[in-house]
Amino acid sequence: MIKIEVFGTGCPKCKQTGKNSKEALRELGLEGEVKQVTDQVAILQRGITLTPALAINGDVKAMGRIPEVKEIITWLSALR
């Protein structure tokens, strides 16, 4: 199962990133969980220095911006 992590403390940008991730998973018909990481220390311990940030299966794909649904789809497709 695919694990998408959205890093951010809950501002609207982080929520939008979460929404885009869920939408991308749904469009590809993939099984996955979208987890919101909101604890500042946890975010920092992953080496993330700009939020919102997105990681797929532990690999950080975007930092400091909201990735578009189609971008997330491209990354998810590349996993197979």
Next chain:
Amino acid sequence: MSKLLKTILPWLIIAVGLATVIYPRVTGTPLFPVFNYDNPSTPDYNELMDYPFWQVPFVYIFSYLTRAWGPLAFAFVLGGVIVAFVPKQKMQRYMGSSSFYSFLRAGLFAPLLTVCSCAMIPIFGGLLISGAGTGPALTFLLMAPAANFMALIFTSQIISTKIMVFRYLFSFVGAVLIGYVVSRTKWSKQQEAKYASITSVSSEEAKFTFSEKSWNAMKEASILAKLVLPYLGAGVFGISFIERYLPAELIVNYLSGTTGVALAAVIGVPTYTPTLVEIFLVKSLIVKGMAPAAALAFLIGAPMASIPSMMAVSRIVGWRVVGSYAILAVIAAFIAGLVYQTFIVTL
């Protein structure tokens, strides 16, 4: 919307907004009609007192709206441009080197990186784990809210350009010195060691064309506006009652002279105001008789030592570091007010 229009829109709004800011300073008259409840020919009397209770907030807000729509549009769209165009990761790498210059860079770049205050703490964390360490991280943390560029535009527009300039200068000097001093303490070095093993990840910076960035700037501007305006509106609504009902004698007695500077520096800590509201609050207090030096102390101390941000930072670096910089921030705000009072107010 046509591609050309999408590309030009932010720049057009910035130009018009800038015109509404500059024109009155050059010619003395506003570019568009304004409504001012306060009649300039009776400078000692505040006409807001004439309005009944239920009309006060609407008169107040309308008066500000006619004067501030231009600077608001300018500030939000410029903020959007900064978010869309500034290469954040590149700047972070540049700030993160371990030389003394990183203190200066942290202070200079802070206003460019924290248009949205939510980015402040991750970037602070990033500097902490970079080669630069606690010092420049703290300088960044202190400078970002104190010299937030939207706040600077509004300080200049609503209060005075003189106060804005000194707010910026004293915040910069204060942020650099406090960052340096706190980074030399034992507990700060312990925190730095705690995070020394973490390295920051980098991700590919998305490449956009100038057109795409321009339109992104508009999207960012609307995100900012939705974030700030509701709280700003509510804040100004409440402040209208302060300006109408707070007795002037109270303000003149406590918020002028050296006592005023000290009090203003200290009450900044428990006073939490949403972005930009502190400027309107200070303006109404100045109308009531607050001394400019006290206003300056508040405008520097309050953002640097704000309790919500201190609580968030304390989870990362602990209360000793936070307590140290907070106390120094209040002292710095106090000194800034004193210097202003003694040397600058007569310029």
